[in-house]
Amino acid sequence: MQLYTIGQAARLLGVSPDTARRWADAGRVATHRDENGRRVVDGRDLAAFSVELARGGTGEEGAPSYTSVRNAFSGIVTAVKLGDVAAQVEIQAGPHRMVSLLTREAVEELGLEVGMEATARVKSTNVHIDRA
Secondary structure, three states: EEEEEHHHHHHHHOHHHHHHHHHHHHOOOOOOEEEOOOHHHEEHHHHHHHHHHHHHOOOOOOOOOOEEEEEEEEEEEEEEEOOOOEEEEEEEOEEEEEEEEHHHHHHHHOOOOOOOOOEEEEEOOOEEEOOO
């Protein structure tokens, strides 16, 4: 499973590293120490927390506003649903939930799974996924 440092988690959640540390200290997101002593978050835990955060807001005043820069939304994969031929991938990019329908083959080729970092690129009504 992919692990994220507090700084990486903060970037994916769209907050400062200090905010991510405060949330971890308060027990809102589970962390542990890796073999190098760095504080890390399991990708699946971060994915679940990002969905919870998007549903309930940050609970802090002055939260940053989010914009799309060149229609690229970096975030974390929160769900992968595989069918026989097609697949559905959900990415939580800050407060934005992105859903892409693509082939099962593409999901397997990219190795997409819950908890990994990915970028949704939007053009017209199509959402494309790039592995980070």
